[in-house]
Amino acid sequence: MGLKRGARQAWGVLTGRRPKAVTVVPRADLQAQWTREFATFLCELGAMLVMAGALIEEVEDAIRDVAARNGARVRSFIVPTGVFVRVGEGAFEAIEFLPIEGERLTLAQIQALYSLVDRLKDEPTTAADAMEELLRISAIPERFNPIESVAGYAVQTVGLGVIQHATLPAVAGYVALGLGVGLLRMIGSRIPWLETALPVVAAALVTMAARVWAGPVLHEWASLMLVAPLIAFLPGTQLTMGVIELSQGDMLSGLSRLASAFNVLLLLAFGILVGTSVATQAPIPAGPAVRGLGAWAPWVGVALLGIGFVVSYSAPRRLLPWLLAVLLVARAAQVMGSTAAGAPFGAFVAGLVLPVLAHLVQRRARTPSQVLYLPSFWMLVPGSLGLASVSELVVQQSAASLADLVNTGVVVLAIALGVMVGASFVPRERLEVATTRSEARTKFG
Numbered sequence: 321m322g323l324k325r326g327a328r329q330a331w332g333v334l335t336g337r338r339p340k341a342v343t344v345v346p347r348a349d350l351q352a353q354w355t356r357e358f359a360t361f362l363c364e365l366g367a368m369l370v371m372a373g374a375l376i377e378e379v380e381d382a383i384r385d386v387a388a389r390n391g392a393r394v395r396s397f398i399v400p401t402g403v404f405v406r407v408g409e410g411a412f413e414a415i416e417f418l419p420i421e422g423e424r425l426t427l428a429q430i431q432a433l434y435s436l437v438d439r440l441k442d443e444p445t446t447a448a449d450a451m452e453e454l455l456r457i458s459a460i461p462e463r464f465n466p467i468e469s470v471a472g473y474a475v476q477t478v479g480l481g482v483i484q485h486a487t488l489p490a491v492a493g494y495v496a497l498g499l500g501v502g503l504l505r506m507i508g509s510r511i512p513w514l515e516t517a518l519p520v521v522a523a524a525l526v527t528m529a530a531r532v533w534a535g536p537v538l539h540e541w542a543s544l545m546l547v548a549p550l551i552a553f554l555p556g557t558q559l560t561m562g563v564i565e566l567s568q569g570d571m572l573s574g575l576s577r578l579a580s581a582f583n584v585l586l587l588l589a590f591g592i593l594v595g596t597s598v599a600t601q602a603p604i605p606a607g608p609a610v611r612g613l614g615a616w617a618p619w620v621g622v623a624l625l626g627i628g629f630v631v632s633y634s635a636p637r638r639l640l641p642w643l644l645a646v647l648l649v650a651r652a653a654q655v656m657g658s659t660a661a662g663a664p665f666g667a668f669v670a671g672l673v674l675p676v677l678a679h680l681v682q683r684r685a686r687t688p689s690q691v692l693y694l695p696s697f698w699m700l701v702p703g704s705l706g707l708a709s710v711s712e713l714v715v716q717q718s719a720a721s722l723a724d725l726v727n728t729g730v731v732v733l734a735i736a737l738g739v740m741v742g743a744s745f746v747p748r749e750r751l752e753v754a755t756t757r758s759e760a761r762t763k764f765g
Contacts, residue, residue: 355414357447358392359407363418364454365437366396366403370420372430373690375561376570379403386440400576427635427691432457434688463634466506473502473552476628480698481548482621486613489538490545497526497549502632505552519553519584523591524598526550531599546592552632553588555581556697560671563736622647622699629695639691642681646692647699650674654700664734670700671738679746700735 362383369379376398387394387407397404406415425433436453464472477498478491501522508518526549530542538545547554562577626644629635635643650670658666674696678689 351412352414354447355392355408355412356416358387358390359394359405359414359416360418361447361450361454362387362394362396362405362407363403363416364451366398366405367418367420368425368433368454368457369437370398370400370403371422372425372433372688373557373561373694375568376565376573377568382437382441386437389441390444399572426460426462427630427633427639428463429457429460430688430690431636431639431686432460435686438686463636464631469632469634470499470502470506472628472631472633473505474498474628476625476632476695477501477548477551479621479623479625479628480551481545482613482624483618483699484548485540485544486617486621487540488613490540491613493530493534493538493540493545494548497529497545500529501526501549501552519550519587520591520594522553523550523588524595527592527595528599531596550588551698553584554698555584556700557694558584559732560697560735560739563732564740567736567740619648619651622651625695625699633694635691639685639687642685642687643692643695646674646677646681647696649677650696651699664730667700667731667734668738670696671735672742673738675739675742675746697735700731 365386366379366383369382370376374382379398380396383396383405384394392407393409395406400420402417402419404415404417406413408414433454436450436457440450462469474495475498478494481490481494504522504525505518508514508521514521523546526546527542530545534540534542534545558577558581562574562581565571565574565577568574623644626640626647630637630640630643650673653673654666654670656666657669660666674693675689678687678692681687681692682689
């Protein structure tokens with residue numbers, strides 16, 4: 321080695337060239353750099369999972385499992401507004417924080433995100449490659465154009481409306497109001513100030529329209545037309561997930577979800593109050609009572625809810641059969657439970673089967689549970705029950721609305737309890753941290 325070095329120096333003197341300096345990076349520096357980059361990636365991954373609507377415990381499990389597959393020990397603390405991650409120990413420890421900002425992910429993005437998480441649990445990766453995958457997922461465009469999305473919103477409005485009140489005139493009203501709110505959402509997504517006030521504006525316009533022509537034209541009570549067109553704002557998922565997280569000990573996230581849900585309900589109730597004040601005349605249905613469509617109508621409503629949801633929320637088309645199967649089975653469980661022991665028990669039974677169904681679909685179609693839970697919770701109607709009771713309390717100041725609020729709370733608790741019990745039947749795999757030096761050596765160069 322000394323002769324070679326001397327020969328290189330002599331050649332440099334003869335040719336006037338000096339050999340290039342070689343920078344040797346200590347192994348410890350490579351390990352420290354990897355730890356910092358990996359901590360940053362885990363923060364990004366946790367933030368995207370929160371924006372996908374995952375439970376805090378599920379996010380923590382995903383972060384831990386991905387870190388374990390890559391031979392790292394990690395601790396995380398997640399709140400609704402940020403993700404804290406600590407990777408490594410001692411001299412090679414890295415602590416990162418990332419605020420959670422931006423809009424919720426589309427269903428196509430959620431599907432791709434969970435596929436990435438499953439892949440990261442199966443095989444090690446580099447932080448750079450994983451971050452590139454996250455950027456690709458963030459750039460996934462909407463699957464349907466704005467006109468198709470508005471039409472899809474109208475279809476899911478009809479679906480939810482038919483589940484609750486099925487008459488032919490009511491269906492016409494649901495279509496008209498659903499198209500109106502769908503257009504309003506499309507416009508609001510392009511105007512920041514309108515997007516912020518959208519729940520109030522939508523609730524006020526729907527209330528005014530329903531009070532002006534629902535009775536004289538459709539021969540329906542205006543109050544029956546209010547909830548279904550506002551389906552996009554109903555916080556049924558937030559109410560249920562908030563109760564679940566409180567039960568799991570995630571107090572900050574659970575209270576945040578519940579506070580956000582009640583805030584949305586109050587905004588919608590305020591919009592209904594404004595609409596009621598503007599349209600002072602409350603029309604009464606004229607003519608004979610309208611006959612219902614029959615016992616088959618709610619089941620058709622379930623199918624319409626699923627179809628409209630796939631289009632309106634940009635879900636993969638191949639998800640539709642699985643989503644319809646989950647919705648129909650959950651609806652059947654709710655009906656049988658309600659027939660046997662009342663509405664709360666029906667909600668409990670429906671919540672009980674949801675995690676099991678979601679697990680089966682995830683194994684078959686690689687579909688995350690969030691994609692299935694959102695329309696399912698809409699169908700189980702905790703959000704619409706809450707909106708009806710809160711709006712009655714604000715507008716009519718009726719004492720009966722307090723009882724409705726209590727009933728809403730009981731239904732939400734029943735669904736949450738059912739989901740937690742059902743989740744206990746679903747097997748969960750946990751990865752252990754690689755402890756051998758040979759397993760970790762590939763990550764540090």
